[in-house]
Amino acid sequence: MAKLIIILFLLYFSSLSSAAESQLTTDFYSKSCPRFLDIVRDTITNKQITTPTTAAAALRLFFHDCFPNGCDASVLVSSTAFTTAERDSSINLSLPGDGFDVVIRAKTALELACPNTVSCSDVLAVAVRDLLVTVGGPYYEISLGRRDSRVSKSSLLLAGSLPLPSSPISKLVEQFASRGFSVREMVALSGAHTIGFSHCKEFTARVNDTAGYNPRFADALRKACSNYRNDPTISVFNDVMTPNKFDNMYFQNIPKGLGLLESDHGLYSDPRTRPFVELYARDQARFFRDFAGAMQKLSVYGVLTGPRGEIRRRCDAIN
Ligand code: HEM
The missing domain is CATH 1.10.520.10 (Peroxidase; domain 1)
Known part of the structure; x- marks a missing residue:
């Protein structure tokens, strides 16, 4: 019932x-x-x-x-x-x-x-x-x-309403699927990590075991984050190669062990997501098409229209 x-x-x-x-x-x-x-x-x-x-x-x-x-x-x-x-x-x-x-x-x-x-x-x-x-x-x-x-x-x-970097890929797939997003769309959206940065606390614990990290990259990350407990603002670019450019470098980085978050590495180790990482790594135009489509889908997810909701006068306060 x-x-x-x-x-x-x-x-x-x-x-x-x-x-x-x-x-x-x-x-x-x-x-x-x-x-x-x-x-x-x-x-x-x-x-x-x-x-x-x-x-x-x-x-x-x-x-x-x-x-x-x-x-x-x-x-x-x-x-x-x-x-x-x-x-x-x-x-x-x-x-x-x-x-x-x-x-x-x-x-x-x-x-x-x-x-x-x-x-x-x-x-x-x-x-x-x-x-x-x-x-x-x-x-x-x-x-x-x-x-x-x-x-x-x-x-x-x-x-569970937002994904965590420590979540296994199955859990991430489930979180996206419950909102109507396919595995392919999830991988395309994860390409957002081709820009921006992450704070050390989000990934340092994983850098200590060798899970997927290129050894020299892991070394550099350990050094960069060595003082993060005293200074929690220390952060590292998500895409170490072209950090400020929206491109498919994120996907090229992952197979080389240059992904930052555990969830980024996970996309390459899981057989459901790996083919899309490989596809987007070799075909930026394909990544852009899929990313754009998935962003359009995300942007209409659960929207309020008609009599529901309001036009807020100030974005930081309900009218
Ligand atoms: C797949 C599951 C995902 C996980 C586990 C995840 C997790 C994270 C984490 C932990 C950070 C670092 C936050 C910080 O330390 O300040 C981050 C940054 C970021 N995430 Fe994700 N994320 C995911 C998917 C997405 C998606 C779908 C988008 C957008 C469509 C996105 C966009 C970003 C951006 C742009 C940044 C950099 C933010 C900045 O530089 O200020 N992420 N993500």
Whole structure:
């Protein structure tokens, strides 16, 4: 009986969310805020020029917004005296401020041009797409019309709602599959680790056994992280070869033992994921096509439309 109720709930939720997705359109703001795309593009360009870590910061922020419970900007909300927001749950504490900042800047400019019109979740989705293009990534269309959540609670971010680098590949496959993502899409999305960095605490424990690491790379990592307990901010590029460029180097690195996280290495050791690592390592165009498709899919996951949610006036506070 309990199983039947769960299945019915899942069916109901998936029909709700696919109905919501179908209400999104690429020209949603063409009349109500015709300068929407220009304003976002200007803001992200200025921010990325002055702070080149912004693209990676915003991409991870977007993943952490969408994956647990849909792309609804719930991760942008700040905690109050009464509620600890998602942003302050332990897994989100390492999200860098620049991802939040670029969205707030774009939203501030948008509120001047067209008040109470554009949702924070749409701003985040478009800002990430445009930031990726500035670092060399593929362009993809973003459907618009998302609304923002009216709830953001750390307590609702259940264990297992975001992947951990120590999780076995089977667990990661399951987490993505339960949200409708195939193994291939999971590997393509993991290619996001071709930019940005990770803090030593996320990988040092694994560098001590030889699991998959190139010995010289492992040595360099141990040296780089030797003082991380005194200075937890020490971090290392995810893609040691071309850290600031969105390309397929992440996939070329993994077979050489130059992956950083345990989960990155795992993609090469598991027979389900390895063929896609090899495919993307030799064919960047293929990686870009698959990544763009998977990002489009991620960007409509669990969105709120119609009467659900709200257009937040400030991205860091529910109206
Ligand atoms: C497959 C499972 C995944 C795991 C286990 C994982 C785990 C991690 C971890 C531990 C970090 C380092 C965080 C830090 O130390 O600050 C990180 C960074 C990052 N992740 Fe993932 N991640 C996964 C998938 C993804 C996906 C699907 C995306 C985006 C589509 C993504 C985008 C990023 C980016 C861009 C960074 C660098 C952030 C920065 O430089 O500020 N990750 N990830």
